[in-house]
Amino acid sequence: MDKQYLTPAETVKSIVENGKRVLTQSRLRTLVLSLLAGFYIGFGAELATVVSHDAAQVAGRGVAAFLSGSVFSLGLMLVVVCGAELFTGNSMLASSALHGEITWGHLLENWVIVILGNLAGSLIFAGMMFASQLWTAPGVADHAIKIAAVKCQLPFTVALVRGMLCNWLVCLAVFMATAARDIPGKLFACYFPIMAFVASGFEHSIANMYFIPTGLLLAAAQGREVPGLTWTACFRDNLLPVTLGNILGGVLFVAFAYWYVHLKVDGRRSRQSRPGDAS
Structure with missing residues (x-):
């Protein structure tokens, strides 16, 4: 019977091996996948706005x-199952760089392309939602504007720490989704950490690339x-x-921590733990 999941050590090896894609994947393909990730996070963000706009009045905050x-x-869920390049999740590429499978230059190049693609996708999706006029439903536009305004008024340190906490959970979701071997497992792996970071009020840079421009467009229209x-x-x-916080949270608390625990031995990379040796 096939294993239903990978152990943490096996998961880290899989993540490190998967990071090698940046060595062969074209910049154009990376950009397209980044645009898709911006769209997918936008779908989640607009749905969260619509669902929650009057929920507090009925059921409480x-x-x-x-x-x-x-x-x-x-x-x-869309990013993981359908495949896309999400900047926050790509903090996990640091594991591959730490293990010497890719260079830090490759990592930085990927991050630059992906965050720009995510931004473009988020802005395009915000424009599409604005053009859809679905915001004319009572209370929805006001709620979207309020979300954007609150995010823009956060003190720098508060936004930084909330970004760290957010991507700690996002990267744990990616970690668990990698460990899961079937679609239901991957969906549950995505659900709980993401629900937790949103419900807690943490800050996600790519989601904010949708939330804040949407609020700006709606405020200008009114x-x-x-x-x-x-x-x-x-x-x-x-x-x-928030972006700086996302990088720190994902790299330090997940990518580095699990690479150090499972792949680094006595101050040097373990030859026995190299991804190519895993079967």
Whole structure:
């Protein structure tokens, strides 16, 4: 009977081996997959906005946060099962670089292409949702604008720490999804950590590339000037600290930690643990 999951040590080896794709994958393919990831996270974000816009009035803020996180998890499910390049999940490439399978230059090149592709996909999707006029439903636009404004008003350190906590969970979701050997297992692996980070109020850079521009577009359409909600604040006050936090959280707490525990032995890379030796 086939194994239903990989052990943590086997999972790290699989992640390291998978990271070698950046050596052969074309930049154009990476860009297309990055655009798709921006779309997929956008689907989760818009669904979370619609589902949660009046839930707090009916069931309370805690239940509203839980519902928002539950439906938002669709985004990572699409990324993992359908295949796409998501910047936050690609923090796991640090394991491959640490183990010498790819260079840090390859990692940085991938990150630059992927984050730009994710941004483009998120902006395109925000524009499509704006053009759909689905925001005319009572209360939805106001809720979307409020979400964006709150994110732009976070202090730098708060946004940084929330970004770290967020991608710690996102990368654990990727880790568990890699360990799962079937589709239901991968879906559950995505659901619980993503639900947890959204319900907790942590900050995800790619989701915010959708949330904040959507709020800006809707505020502009209504002729509203919302304190703190500007394009400058979007990039400087939110995306900059949140992205840095996402990198730190994913690289330190997941990619480095599990590489160190399972692949680094006595201060050097274990020859026995090399990905190519795994069967």
